[in-house]
């Protein structure tokens with residue numbers, strides 16, 4: 398556990414030129430309870446602009462609850478969420494979308510009764526300007542969506558639905574894209590594609606907060622990673638360092654260890 | 657026997673039920689709630705016109721109609737805000753019970769005001785004029801009812817399928833949380849849905865009560881139940897379904913009268929409901945239940 402401090406120091410040395418203002422997202426002591434259950438129990442996260450940061454952890458650790466709090470779906474009992482220097486804690490979801498945060502929810506959640514094109518348009522619901530360029534951009538990332546733009550989203554395959562969910566989340570032109578387990582239930586080849594796209598999106602200037610149970614993939618693309626266990630952050634560090642960490646290997650990368 | 661007058665009158669009643677049925681089906685579509693207060697709101701809009709322009713009122717009829725429509729829309733909006741919105745995250749059964757509560761509240765409130773007596777509905781100039789069409793002589797309201805219902809249905813379906821607001825309604829009807837993630841204000845969409853339902857009920861009440869002699873606090877029950885049956889027969893959640901269901905029920909009941917079975921018209925409606933649900937449990941236009949993973 399003493400490793401935590403080491404990783405932290407390294408990253409802050411690396412980023413020593415950054416000032417407080419250049420944090421994109423800062424979560425301080427976030428606490429969320431459902432009835433008596435403490436789903437998130439005092440976590441703090443820092444994220445600098447332009448990064449891919451990942452939050453890994455087992456089922457029920459509190460990852461989705463964290464993202465849903467940031468998106469304004471859940472009102473946290475305690476703590477602060479600061480985005481680009483502004484305290485957005487308790488804001489309504491639409492104001493948070495306008496501020497530049499969008500979310501690709503767990504299980505994709507495309508609207509099955511809307512066409513592919515309508516799903517993209519509804520991602521830009523709060524925008525009043527022309528959407529043609531953005532739709533073309535999403536089609537360039539996911540050409541399959543263009544072929545199927547007239548189809549109801551409910552008729553797409555799981556991988557296509559995930560692509561649509563990512564595209565839909567991009568339509569609001571977010572600065573921060575939150576993704577909740579994009580690899581869930583997808584074939585390994587499709588997962589690989591999705592992670593390639595995550596990198597591309599990030600290279601195009603969107604910061605990504607990635608929640609994953611697929612720790613192996615997530616740690617490979619992420620610059621910085623947090624490990625969440627039953628509502629607490631138990632470890633943080635650079636992606637590649639956590640990937641090499643023995644305790645992480647044992648707890649989250651079990652299958653990959655033999656490789 | 658000339659069947660035509662019965663057909664026309666059946667379609668008229670059907671059109672009037674349809675305007676009420678759309679309210680049931682839209683609210684169900686978005687909240688999965690049977691708004692039991694809907695029929696009573698229909699009755700209240702009738703009573704409001706009576707108090708403004710009827711036997712006890714003195715206002716000009718056309719101004720009264722406009723105010724009645726506006727007040728009914730406000731009532732629909734307030735019912736949602738007071739009785740359903742606070743229960744958004746509660747189990748659905750709680751909202752159903754709240755709906756039954758609102759239904760009794762409206763009935764008792766009106767009964768208190770009217771003393772439980774039947775009140776004479778005002779003559780609506782124009783609607784009460786006699787006209788002859790397709791060899792049938794009847795009030796104008798009889799001929800316009802199905803036309804009004806179908807035109808409003810078409811407009812509504814176009815709005816829902818082809819406008820940004822309609823798209824947000826379709827989204828909210830599937831998934832509240834994801835709709836919020838898109839930036840949709842779901843409470844606003846739900847309020848507007850109730851307002852549209854109330855508007856259609858107000859138009860329906862104008863057409864329905866204009867042929868009636870008098871109405872009391874229970875005058876919303878029968879059309880309310882018939883419209884609800886129509887919505888279920890047509891496939892609850894489907895707007896064209898509600899209209900088709902209502903036209904069928906209106907027609908069947910009227911034909912029952914033609915064959916001297918007037919006393920059995922309620923039995924026939926319910927039998928129709930049961931028969932259709934046995935063969936097609938989701939109703940005529942009902943969605944197939946797609947399990948989405």
Ligand SMILES: Nc1ncnc2c1ncn2[C@@H]1O[C@H](COP(=O)(O)OP(=O)(O)O)[C@@H](O)[C@H]1O
Pocket residue numbers: 431432434435436454455456457458459460461462463
């Ligand atoms: N709406 C809710 N009501 C009650 N408990 C919840 C709710 N959402 C999440 N929880 C609980 O909070 C904990 C964290 O859940 P979640 O954030 O979904 O975990 P993860 O996304 O890491 O799998 C779990 O114990 C879960 O059962």
Ligand SMILES: [Mg+2]
Pocket residue numbers: 457460461462503577578
């Ligand atoms: Mg989760």
